[in-house]
Amino acid sequence: MATQHSRSVARLMMAPAVVLLLGWMLVPLTMTLYFSFKKYLPLRGGDLGWVGFDNYIRFVSSSAFWPAVQATLVIVGGVLVITVVLGVLMAMLLDQPMWGQGVVRILVIAPFFVMPTVSALVWKNMFMDPVNGLLAHLWRFFGAEPISWLSEASMTSIVMIVSWQWLPFATLILLTAIQSLDSEQLEAAEMDGAPPLKRFYHIILPHLSRAITIVILIQTIFLLSIFAEIFVTTGGAFGTRTLTYLIFQRVLESQNVGLGSAGGVYAIILANIVAIFLMRIVGKNLDA
């Protein structure tokens, strides 16, 4: 049992981490809130006084807002569907007995370690370039007209790039989960003559449901704030301006800090809604 003394020592040991994170959370958050109620243009007059909820209203009523919401939803949704579906299939494949399993795992996981700026540029130029890209060669080989991926199919392209980056994460987590499945249960079902599809729906999928939920929640948090992939490919053009990118442009490019800060507050609220669900699941796990 912990003594009074060890309790106060413990509190002291936690203090630096708690104080740092508290500062990291409160200081910028307070500043963002403060700016969001101001007309603040650092390059054009600076602080021009309080404006109430004006920025909040202008942010959502600007013509760029709804397209940005739509772009965000398409990217997050598209990547989630692709990575979860392919991730489940990949995890089931990698769980099978085979030769060189370790090497295959390494090959599959590798994209996760490629920095976002590199993967975006490699895809943009070496694969999606309409003249010299590998996909253009492939299209021509089959007699089709090459596509200007990042301008004609901009959203598809971004979803493809980001899915390639996140598929390893989904695969790895789902593989870890699938490996904890009791193989005797599967064997019993197999012996009872349950067809593969039934085994999948009634045994594998329910077993994976928690891991899938976690993959969805964690990826959503990261995907809501993807930045580099858009920054180096389209720069927000061709309908790929997400909420994160729109806020970035308002704050740093057009230096309209008040408006951008109001957008930032919206982004924080949105992220927190997702976070609440994630915390519930993680919190339950702590009790176990």
Added chain:
Amino acid sequence: MARAVTTRRKSFNTALAWAVGLLIFFPILWTILTSFKTEAQAIASPPLFLNFNWTLENYAIVQERSDYMRFLWNSVIIAGGSTLLGVIVAVPAAWAMAFVPSKRTKDILLWMLSTKMLPAVGVLYPIYLLFIRLGLLDTRGGLVVVLMLINLPIIVWMLYTYFREIPGEILEAARMDGATLKEEILHILTPMAVPGIASTVLLNFILAWNEAFWTLNLTAVDAAPLTAFIASYSSPEGLFFAKLSAASTMAIAPILILGWFSQKQLVRGLTFGAVK
């Protein structure tokens, strides 16, 4: 009972898995191959796979054009510094929560996790402004602090889940024998905690190395790490596929190698212990 698997089925699995694995890995492989081609060979039609004259000239050109070593050094300092600092702050905190839990431990842990959910763009301007005021813009020190703070929740969580696996009975026995807190930490906990700490360091080094929001927005020249080095290739300039490939290979090679050692920790670290 081990499942009996026919050789035929195993061969089929192997072929399929290798095909899919190579397909996923292909963009990386292609980048590495292209980095050894000349610019003309890099855009040859039909594409050349292995039948080209291997050359190292792109690496020399890239190094000359923008001092790779300086960016590399910045990446090492920023990723290494932020990880080290984070671990120094997090070890005592995670130790206290794992071995002297109180009613509030769970709340503190969840609150720490919640700070990780704060979208970076929501606090971009305040941080930018603070950096200007404090003279931290485009300094390695400033980035070390920011990356330490964004990764601190993951570091605390990972260490906590590792520390919790150390059996409490050993500690109690040591306490019975009159071990002081200092002895307890030095002689009992440290040796048992080292593997967990090592895994934590590895994963967080990788995360900090690849971080591309703050490193792009808070650096210009002096402190720019490899993420910015690569971003400078975003506007095409004539024939540049081979050079881009060489630069990309140089930026990802160190971390690919480290990454392969950290597969297991990746799951634990990024799911906050929810999947092991």
